[in-house]
Each structure stands twice: as structure tokens, then as C-alpha cells.
Amino acid sequence: MKCQKCNAAEATAYIKQNINGKVTEMHLCSDCAASLGYQGFHNVVNPFEIFSSVFSPERKSVSSAKRCSKCNISFAEIVKTGRVGCPDCYTEFGQELDPTIKKIHGNAKHLNNTHTTLQSDEPTIEQLQNELQKAVEEQNYEQAAVLRDKIKERQAE
Amino acid sequence: MQNMTDKRWYYNAGKDNDTAVSTRIRLARNVVGFPFPARLSVTQKEEFNQQICDAVKGMTVKGKRLMTVKMDDLSEKQCYAMVERHLISPEFAASRQGRTLILSEDESISIMLNEEDHLRIQVMQSGQAVEDCLETALELEKALSEKLQFAYDERLGYLTACPTNLGTAMRASVMLHLPALESKGAVNSLANTVSKIGLTLRGSFGEGSKADTSLYQLSNQITLGITEESAAQNLVSIADQVIQKERDARKEAEKIVIEDKAYRAYAILKNARLMSFKELGSLIGILRIAISNGILTELDNQQLTSLIFDTKQANIALCNKGADTPAQRDKVRADTVRERI
Numbered sequence: 001m002k003c004q005k006c007n008a009a010e011a012t013a014y015i016k017q018n019i020n021g022k023v024t025e026m027h028l029c030s031d032c033a034a035s036l037g038y039q040g041f042h043n044v045v046n047p048f049e050i051f052s053s054v055f056s057p058e059r060k061s062v063s064s065a066k067r068c069s070k071c072n073i074s075f076a077e078i079v080k081t082g083r084v085g086c087p088d089c090y091t092e093f094g095q096e097l098d099p100t101i102k103k104i105h106g107n108a109k110h111l112n113n114t115h116t117t118l119q120s121d122e123p124t125i126e127q128l129q130n131e132l133q134k135a136v137e138e139q140n141y142e143q144a145a146v147l148r149d150k151i152k153e154r155q156a157e
Numbered sequence: 158m159q160n161m162t163d164k165r166w167y168y169n170a171g172k173d174n175d176t177a178v179s180t181r182i183r184l185a186r187n188v189v190g191f192p193f194p195a196r197l198s199v200t201q202k203e204e205f206n207q208q209i210c211d212a213v214k215g216m217t218v219k220g221k222r223l224m225t226v227k228m229d230d231l232s233e234k235q236c237y238a239m240v241e242r243h244l245i246s247p248e249f250a251a252s253r254q255g256r257t258l259i260l261s262e263d264e265s266i267s268i269m270l271n272e273e274d275h276l277r278i279q280v281m282q283s284g285q286a287v288e289d290c291l292e293t294a295l296e297l298e299k300a301l302s303e304k305l306q307f308a309y310d311e312r313l314g315y316l317t318a319c320p321t322n323l324g325t326a327m328r329a330s331v332m333l334h335l336p337a338l339e340s341k342g343a344v345n346s347l348a349n350t351v352s353k354i355g356l357t358l359r360g361s362f363g364e365g366s367k368a369d370t371s372l373y374q375l376s377n378q379i380t381l382g383i384t385e386e387s388a389a390q391n392l393v394s395i396a397d398q399v400i401q402k403e404r405d406a407r408k409e410a411e412k413i414v415i416e417d418k419a420y421r422a423y424a425i426l427k428n429a430r431l432m433s434f435k436e437l438g439s440l441i442g443i444l445r446i447a448i449s450n451g452i453l454t455e456l457d458n459q460q461l462t463s464l465i466f467d468t469k470q471a472n473i474a475l476c477n478k479g480a481d482t483p484a485q486r487d488k489v490r491a492d493t494v495r496e497r498i
Contacts, residue, residue, distance in 0.1 A: 071192040083273065086192040087308030087316040101313070101320050108382025110314030110324050114295060116302065 003029035068092045125154050165242075166265035167459075167466045171284020174458045175449055176400045178332040178372065178465065181243060181281045182290040182389075184298055185274040185317045185326040187308040193318040194255075194271040202255030202271050209270055212304040213259055218297045221261040223268075228253035237471035243281065245269055266297065273318045274326075276301070283459065285331055285400070287393045291385060294327075314381060324381030329389055331396045332361055336371040336442025337406035338399075344373065347399065355379040356395055370438025372465070375399060407449040419447030426498050431484065432491040434469055441465065460497060468493055 003011045009029035016025050064076040073085030075096055084090065090097060123131070128151050135144040167179060187193060191205060210225050217223070228236065228249070236250035244264050249256060249272045260267040269277040278297055280290040301307075308316040314324035322328075338344050348358040361374040375396055377388045422443040426432075441461045447453045466472070473486045473493075480489045 071196050073192075073196065081195070083193065083195060083318040084320070085196045087187055087189060087310075090310060090313060090316055097320065101323065104321055105323065105379075105381035108324070109312050110310070110381060111384045112311075112314070113325075113384040113386065114298065115307075115309050115315075 001027050003027065003032050005029075005032040066093070066096075125151060128154065164263050165463075165466070166263045166281055167242075167283055167463050169283050170457075170459045171282060171286055173400050174284040174462060175445060176333055176335070176403045177285035177396065178334050178462050179243075179281055179283055180286040180290050180331050181279060181329070182287070182294045183328045184276075184278040184294050185315065185322050186276040186278065186298065186301070186305075187316060187318070188275050189306045189308050191275065194273065194275060195318065197255070197271070199255040205275070206255070206257040206270050209268075209276065209305070210257065210259070212301065213268070216300060218261070218266050218300070219293055221263065221266055223259050223261055223266065226258045226260065228256040228258060234471055234475045238469075238475045241469040241471050242466050244279075246272060246277075248272065266293065268297075274322075283462065285393070285396055287329055287331065287389045287396070291327075291329065291389045295385065322380055324379075325383065325385050325388065327380060327385050327388060328376055329392050330374045330376030331392065333373050333375055333396070333399060333403070334371055334442060334445055335373055335399070335403050336439070337409070337446055338403050339371045339442075341406055341409075343402070343406070347402070351375065351395055351399075352378075354391070354395070356392065358399075370435065370465070371442045372438065404449060407446045410446075412450065415446060415450050416452055418443050419450075419452045422447075423453060423498075426494050429491045429494070431487040432494060433483075433487055434490065437464065437468060437490060437494065456498065464494065464497060 001011045003009050004027050006029060009032075011027035011029055014025070014027055016023065064079075065074060067074045068085055068089045069092060070088040071086035073089060075093055078084050078089065078093065078097075084093070084097070128147055132144055132147040132151065135141075135147060171177065171179070188205075188209075191197065191201075194202065197205065206227075213223050213225070231239075231253070233250075236245070236253065239245045239258075240247050240250045242264065244260070244267055245258060246269070249258075249269050255271055257270040258267060259270065265281050267279045269279070278294055278301075280294040280297070282290050310316055315322075315326040317323055317326050335344060338347065344358070351358050355378050356375060357378055358373055358375050361370075361372045375392065377392050379388065422440045426437075426440055426444075441464065444453060444456055444461060445458065448456055448458060468490045470483075470486050473489050474480050477489045480486045
């Protein structure tokens with residue numbers, strides 16, 4: 001079937017509109033469909049666009065102005081680009097993002113298989129072992145005992 | 158062709174390379190304390206890149222050393238040639254300021270810095286090699302995680318700029334050459350079936366939605382609530398089934414018909430003076446079907462694969478002076494094919 005608008009290209013999009021009970025149907029090629037504003041059938045780029053219906057109007061207006069305290073992105077920008085601004089946005093906009101995340105992933109929770117927490121404030125086991133050796137060499141046995149326990153604790157984790 | 162390095166990964170033979178062209182694993186990671194790349198200035202990006210490059214300095218993965226390339230230092234041609242070799246994304250090539258690529262000499266291991274996420278770790282290998290690629294990617298990820306703190310949440314997993322990647326933030330894909338299933342018209346229904354079990358099958362290398370070279374990417378969709386290993390196993394088991402279906406379909410036609418098509422295709426490849434990439438793709442498809450049927454077995458599937466990676470337009474233009482128009486490139490492509498086949 002040829003496109004009803006340009007009559008040249010093959011129609012690939014079928015559009016059915018129902019405006020106040022008046023139903024219209026069109027068969028269009030992808031270019032004409034795009035030129036009439038019917039886009040995004042095939043390219044799923046912005047997950048928020050598809051799911052924007054989950055934000056009720058009142059809530060949207062309240063949330064839109066809210067900004068992330070870490071990276072300063074507004075919720076409106078997140079919805080517009082489909083991308084959050086920083087890792088902390090997931091906490092800052094937890095409530096707002098949750099429905100979208102659920103729509104994409106369902107109720108799934110991450111299954112950790114690879115992640116080990118690296119606590120930057122805490123020394124690594126290797127560092128502790130070095131300190132332990134130093135303490136032993138300096139015959140500081142009290143300190144050495146503390147370090148030994150710490151290493152044991154960390155190794156058990 | 159000059160300057161063509163035969164060290165690249167796609168010259169190595171892979172498992173099931175009659176149908177499986179290549180495997181790719183991508184892991185997205187972000188570093189705690191920095192906004193995502195879209196919200197970093199060029200200066201901030203460069204500072205960030207320096208930190209990562211320092212962390213990577215002297216690192217070897219599977220005995221391969223990693224090098225760094227500032228995208229700004231590359232020409233447009235070089236960048237698009239990298240896109241064609243699936244080394245970087247088109248988006249990464251389009252805007253190169255503040256972006257750095259870390260890669261191994263054979264290009265099998267790479268990290269895009271400041272694509273959509275801070276790090277996009279990528280491992281590629283010939284044939285169906287999902288498990289091997291995953292092992293390498295996780296080894297590199299682990300080595301990096303000892304030096305960098307990655308953004309992570311107990312419930313959401315690795316935190317990424319786009320919520321669709323949350324969880325493992327892993328995309329694994331196998332590129333499959335499916336000429337027989339395509340000519341049977343079976344690809345669409347196959348794509349529908351795999352989409353119901355959390356995978357996608359899409360045209361690859363094609364400019365539109367249809368793969369004009371019968372090359373398709375089979376990849377995982379689900380990233381949250383599944384481990385890397387389970388997602389990889391699902392992909393392997395479905396890839397194996399698609400590969401088997403393609404092999405069966407290749408044997409369905411009458412032998413004399415396959416033989417006739419194969420020798421005709423071979424004659425064109427051996428003699429043509431101008432060849433488009435599309436034509437090359439479909440002729441390679443015919444040759445693969447022939448090899449599966451014990452015809453023209455002196456041809457090597459891996460050699461056919463390397464032609465696919467080496468003869469797209471930017472790679473030809475990059476390695477050959479005066480190959481700037483489509484007709485000039487068609488000539489170089491035909492010459493290269495005659496030389497190699």
C-alpha cells in the first residue's frame with residue numbers, strides 16, 4: 001500500500017485517531033508520518049517520554065522544579081532528556097523515578113554478583129598488613145593486635 | 158590495502174564462525190563524586206579522563222597492554238572507521254571533545270571515557286564467545302574497581318545515566334550472519350520470539366531497520382534482577398539455537414541450486430572491478446551457505462568476516478588515498494576482495 005500523503009513511498013505506519021468520537025485512519029510512509037509529528041514508533045530513546053503518562057499533572061508540576069542538590073539538574077530536564085544527571089539523582093528523585101524504573105524493569109531488585117564495596121575512608125587489607133608488619137617491627141604489640149583483628153574481620157567479609 | 162593491521166581481533170578464528178561473526182560485551186560504569194558526562198564541562202571531562210588514564214597506566218588485561226587515545230587527536234575519517242569496526246559508538250565519534258578511548262592493540266578490549274556514562278568497558282572477540290568476553294570484561298572491571306569507586310546501589314545495581322541500563326549495566330551481543338533464514342523470511346518471527354524472552358534481534362550494519370547484509374545482532378535486554386552470568390547463559394543458549402536454525406536452513410535448498418549460486422557468487426567476487434558493500438554482504442552470505450554445504454571449502458569463514466570489517470566506506474577511505482567517492486571506494490573494495498579471496 002502506498003502512503004496516503006505523498007502517494008510514492010510504501011506506507012509503513014498505520015495511524016488511527018479518535019478525537020471526541022471522530023475516528024480517522026491513515027496509512028503513511030515513515031517520512032510523512034514523521035513530518036506530521038508521528039514519531040518515535042521505532043526508536044525508543046527516551047524512556048521517560050514513553051512513560052511520562054505515569055506522572056500525574058499535579059505531581060509533575062510540583063516535581064518539575066525540584067533540583068538535585070548534588071548536580072543541580074531539574075526533574076523537568078531529566079524527563080526531557082531521559083537521562084539523570086548524577087548517581088545521587090536516583091536517591092534525590094527516588095519517588096519521582098520509581099514509577100519509570102518499575103515500568104522498565106518491573107519490581108526487580110539487583111542481584112549482586114560482582115560488586116565489592118570499596119570504602120575510600122578505610123585502608124585496604126594490603127595497607128593494614130603493611131601497618132601490622134611495621135607495628136611488629138617496632139615491637140608495638142598492642143597496636144599489632146588491633147590491626148590483626150581488623151584484618152581478620154575484613155577477610156571474613 | 159596499506160596500513161591494514163592484521164593484529165586486529167577479527168582476524169582470529171572464532172567458535173561457530175560459519176554463522177557467528179563476533180561477540181561483544183559492554184559494561185557501563187560511573188565513578189562516585191562526579192556528575193554524569195552530559196553535565197561535565199570539557200575541562201572537567203579532561204581532568205576526569207586524566208584520573209582514569211592514571212588508574213589504567215601500566216595495566217594489562219589477559220596479557221594485553223592498554224593504550225590511550227584522545228579522540229580530539231583523531232581525524233573524522235579515523236573515528237568513523239572505528240565506528241564501522243564497532244570499536245566506538247556513532248555518538249562517541251560525533252562529539253569528540255573531552256572524550257578519550259582506552260584500547261588494546263588488537264582492539265578487542267576498550268573503554269570509552271565520557272560517552273553517556275563515565276566508562277563504557279567493551280570486549281570483542283570473533284565468533285560466539287560470550288563467556289570468554291564476559292570473563293575478560295569482568296576482570297578489567299575488577300581491576301578498575303580496586304582503584305575507582307563505582308556508583309552502586311543495593312537495590313538498583315550499577316547506577317547509569319539512562320535508567321534502562323540499571324542493574325548489571327551489561328549489554329552482551331552476538332553478531333550473526335543469517336542469509337538463509339533471511340531469504341526464508343524467518344527473521345521477523347524469530348525476532349518476535351526472542352523478544353518475549355528478554356532478548357532482541359536487530360539488523361546490524363544496515364542503514365535502515367533492515368539488515369542489507371543479512372547481519373543481525375542478538376542481544377540481552379534485561380539488566381535488573383539478573384546476574385551477568387545468567388544473562389550471558391540465556392544469550393548463549395538462544396544464540397546456539399538461532400545458529401542451528403540457520404545451519405538447517407542453509408541445507409534446505411537443492412544441492413545443484415546452491416552450487417550454481419555459489420560458483421556464480423565466487424566468479425563475481427573473483428572478477429568484479431566495482432563492488433558496493435551491500436553486494437559484498439550478500440555475496441558473502443551465499444559463500445557461507447556454500448561452505449556449510451561442503452562447496453568451496455577452500456574459503457575460510459574468518460577471512461569473509463575480516464572483509465566485512467575492513468571494507469566499509471570509512472575504513473577504505475582511511476587506508477587508501479583517493480578513495481573519497483563511492484565509485485572510487487567500490488573499486489578499492491573490489492580490488493581488495495580479489496586480492497584476498
